[in-house]
Amino acid sequence: MNDAREDPRAAAVAAPIAAAWSALASTPQGLDSAEAERRLARHGPNEAAPRRRGAAALALLAFLGNPLVLILLLAAAVSALLREFAEAAIIAVIVALSVLLNFFLSYRSQRAAERLREEIAPTACVRRDGAWRELPRHRLVPGDVIRLGAGDRVPADARLFDARGLYVQQAALTGESAPAEKAPADAPPPTTALAEARHVVLLGTSVVVGTAQAVVFATGRATAFGDVAELLSARPPETEFERGLVRFAGLIMRTVVFLVLATLLIALARGREPFESLMFAVALAVGLTPEFLPMIVTVTLARGAVRMARRRVIVKHLAAIEDFGSMQLLLCDKTATLTTGEMRVEEGLDIDGHAARRPLEFAYLNSLYESGIRSPFDAAILAHGDVAGAEGYGKVDEIPFDFERRRLSVVAARAGARILVTKGAPAHVLACCTACERGDRREPLDEALRARCLRLAEDCGRRGLRVLAVAWRDVPAQPAYRVEDETGLVFAGFVTFADPLVPGIAATLAALRRDGVQVKILSGDDAPLVQRVCEQVGLGTQPAVTGVEVDRLGDAALGRAAERATAFARVSPAQKHRILLALKARRHVIGFLGDGVNDAPSLHAADVGISVANAVDVAKDSADIVLRERDLGVLHDGVLEGRRAFANVMKYLLMATSSNFGNMASMAAGMLFLPFLPMTPVQILLNNFLYDIAQATLPTDTVDASAIRRPQRWNVAQIRNFMLAIGPISSLYDFLTFYVLLAVFGASAPLFQSGWFVESLTTQTLVVFVIRTLGKARRSRPGTPLILASAAVVCLAWLLPLTPLAPALGFVRPPAGYYAFVAAAAATYLALVAAVHRRVLAWRVPARRRRWRP
Template structure:
């Protein structure tokens, strides 16, 4: 395929020497509006996708090689050579056809599966935030084009080379390109030197480097192979396409065991014949070896894995690592964030409290800046029949206006009108949901950020939100006055306990009162009052933010961008007030949590919110009982309390906390470690760059696809495209379904192999007139049973819908493999039963009906003397075919009856399974009755009254299977979890009543 040509001068254009306007003119773009969707699509065709060449992808020849480079094919090739050497061309041709067909089917299935899984993994590769049609959107990184306006934030992997035009404390890790270990501090200064080293092009950012601090906007100048990283043919982003999962490792071990068993069986066959080589003995030995190897296993596993990945994508969970599919079924604890995962992330400011004014109530929903503000005074926020006073837009007390100024300016969110109305009318928003809520509040008060900027406020410096300090601050210079330049102000917002510590004063109307009293009594009293007000709001499920400010005199000669110390700037602040923001829980969160309890999975909420806010939401979604107190509750902890405990103290806790508030990234890691020390299997959600350690430490790391940073996505095993907790539960259910189905079809395949071995090994006792063993079944019959009769139903079992008890069973042990004691026991018992019934029919036909005449050379060709053997062979073949097909229905459940009417009625939902059973039944008849095909290829004859024996064996097997399952249900431990949501709630209440637990927490 010819490469698409870009303008020849573009790759060498030194954009770092261009002004922002020159770059915008070069690409005919607008820094405020971005490109239109139509123009972006046109440029994508012209410049090609933003991808590096040589990323790999699926190699067809590697997939094909995996189909032919295995022990199965080697054994079949030996059988083919032996058949042709003994001039048994019919059998040799059939075996060769089986080899080709097996390789073709396996190649087709695995190649398509690999392509599907790679496409799905690519969906979770880094994304880019750009402005299209005047709206900020998130696009796959491959769709970024030159001229796009790209937005970068802390934790993002930069998707293309860009010329910066807006920078706030931006630092990027460029070690990949420059080898420099320290982050590069970016600015907008024009660089005149054309041949400037990459590390000195501070007004540019480069593809595949990482934002470690701050935020910025830039114009995309180069994409794909035209980027700096593309020029050195390197990629930071790796796709785990050919990893060997624990499941595959276990299957590989099984293959070695099966191969060893095949060798032993071959030795047994030759030992029975006193190690005297003959073509008859060799073919019999090969037949036995073929019988024990499940030829369709690889194809069935591939199909099941591909189907599992596709099903996960349908429920909005993108699998980045196949091993996570297997791990999900063992998850015992889920540690989830709150905002956007358990809640809707559609925050709206509904309450505000100021020391001098009391409470305010704010109306309106979403980020439509329409609503009213009412002053309530000191009445309780939920009081009825209180006197409210509406605050007109643009008015209010000085304290009120200064507070709303802080909410508006200490804020990076943007509200925009759009020409494409949606559920939010004609408004769109860009930024963090919390900041959007504050910005909407400022709009309602008539203090919108754009209006304040128009009045003359200018951003000087920014200290972005940090999950460790849980606050953000900005420095603004106010409007110029007739006396000279405007004053400088510092605005601060964040978690109450982190902001209070920065405050030395509090605003009381127009007066700023000191918090430094005798022996700190003034501060203690004030902090106690603030805590009461905050708790009152938080207990209503509101997330409480605190606002503060102070005037600032810049020290002479100090660089206001890089020369400031955050700790000094965020000190001696003036407390302004509290804002309560409500983020309603998702409707599906509570049912999903209750489903976890039914499945024996415990849910923990790890959030940055205040303990009261976190507890209120946790009660709404059933993480903790609704009627338990918050104070003194051992199930609810602040991160500071949890982090201060030693590992030994944590391990002594009778129950790990269900809610951890004010959580930091290190708290998440500590929680994962505590779960691991209890031998529990944990899934952890995360979205920020600082969440990467906990995502890596968890057994299953789950990143947020919408709000998550690219670093978090790369560290995760699974990416949720909808950031929804319920999706995690769906993924766990899918992981359980897939693991159970793999057990089902492995049991089915191996039971059939055991049955064939039973028939063939016992058949060694029967010798014909020449002293050679007589085949109860021919090699071609065995191959046909394995490939055509057994494999399609096994594939159907791999596609079985989840059972009704799927999410009512306890998590399997992480150490439990595919071959549990019950699965192994079932495999041998069912296999022995099928083999015994089939061999019994062979014996009845040969000895009871044909007087035991075994003829001679009956393994090689048909003769009148061999008629009895050929009819017996057809009877055994037909019997085993029907038993294998019936056994597929048994394998749908380990314990429950497969033949009960209610279970048979669900078979209609699995088209692959019931069709494979019907086709398997139909194929028996042409194989037995077509002349030439029966005698020369399959080495059997047409049968008549022998069908009575086949149907009797089938009925006996079904009765045996039902009796066996009944005994298991009566004698073995139940598979269903001994708890449910009601019992779990009662267990938590009972735990809280234990005094020792309270004492230990205290």
């Protein structure tokens, strides 16, 4: 097959369809694999924003670009110029090791998360070698023939050559909220904007209803969306977790600036050498700053993502893990969540509630020729096998389902006669009927009979059955059929379905409720059926709020009603969205579980959008979390994993701020009365580096059950209070150490610095075993890597002054009695912190988010 012309785009869009095929060197049978590979090599992958090359190098540069790292590297260079080669080498080595460790762990964790996201990479239905295949979207090329259906994301710019009832949501390009109707055009009229062309579908849009086939004429950066390609690859909106990190960074920055400026001014006022004073101040800043925080956060969240993946939960954005764990309310549909969603046909009923075959035959004909996304009802109807009524019919046209009409119609022909068959929600189908079948005769459908039919449907709902109404009428031959043709129908009867409960769903809901997550049902089904299912699974017996009642309530009143209600019935996707926003306005953390086209706005608006692997593309694109299977038990496991990840991040923050603040405050205070530096800049950096190595294992630590029993939220004020409460205890023991070193051991500057290095690193490393739990430390077993790393760092702190490296680091050997003092000081320090920290720290939902209990 020959390649397309040099610039096929204009011909593909504006020319007659025959010329478009020629320009693209393609046919309705699509491309063969060899030609597709050649075009892929020429045009490149179908990615609106090219993949960034050299991501590893950029990540490493980002770590090296930290201002404190740059200052330290500059200080090392100045030291070398002053011929202080040992000090320059030590500073450079410590900085390099810190940056490389941070980079290695963070990058490896990011790659693990990316591999998980690739498991749910988008695909497209493409015709290759004459057969339809699901291929990754990035492999599409100009000339490919694609097939589209409701819920699909349009994978590239393409021209339609076949479409049925196609409506496309293209607000991303045009800003218009209403879907646009699309249809093929053999000789399209000229248009000023590509998005206005009815015969063209564009990358970045999604199919609302209908089906189509189209030929791709532009991919990647050549698409209409290419000008705003960066929007596609831009990072998602900032999560609550990320906002908390920003607030925490502000707290640290203010503390660092205060301590460093105070220390520098004191040093200069006391006549210390300016360069040494600056180096000391910078080292203090490094010591106070939790520079391993990005690595700890990335590794912890990525580890959580991997563990969640083992529980069949895929995390698209790492920061969403914390919001997942913080979720208070979960809004979801009843079908396929509380019930299996695997419908089975019970029976057909006539207007009097007697068993009847006609509704089953008409329903089979309708489902057989429906071209949209097949619902579980269709699968059950087709499996039931009542084919007699469909024999000899051929499809003529279709009026697709939508959520306003809540029905779908198919026009079929047999022996020259045409019939329109409609099935859908009872109230919406009966509203189009003017007659009904009663045995072998046809009668007018008056209001009394209509009300009787609705009562029959409600009775079925109270028995836990789902109901579809079926109606029909003869129609004349015409080119196409529209919604206006769904009038004057003859009501044939009902088809009833059973939808069994998910095994163990009541226990799962009870477990979610126990762990602080309340499930609320938002269903399009009738109120009696919704109430019946809620009673069966233990969600209470209160009446469901209906969509009609939702429309009567203002936003504030709806928020109050939604807090009290457990279930909503007969609600549309737009009403679900209103309910979600009303609850968010009352400061709840909302999760929304959805898989349909119209769930996308709610998935985007929720604090945590949750979809499933078999959902439509637009739903998965809008979600933060994707479940490989629609199982609330799996979701519950994911929630707890999110809380574990957040708890381990909080451990590091509390550790780093309290211990570092206490030690750095002690150093700043030591400048006031000591004739020498409490520690040299190199010793401060080494202390901080070794401490961070021990804390780098926190992502693997175990988490107490009490820490995951309720949703957790950021509380920077709580971190600040903890720092101000525990930090002074650390300083108190530092001052005790100062006294012992000076008064008992008569320490010179090297001995003082060596002794305090040992005590400081020992106490701040071991205190993690107290701070990591709200309970008693001896009853909460830490993770093995944390135990080993902490023990290794403490041993290293005690042994370094005894090694050949000691002179280069400015250390001397402390007396044996001093080690006994350090052991006693560490034991009493841990006991005092244990007595204080449980009173200061309470991992609760902060006051700024209103607490609510069901």
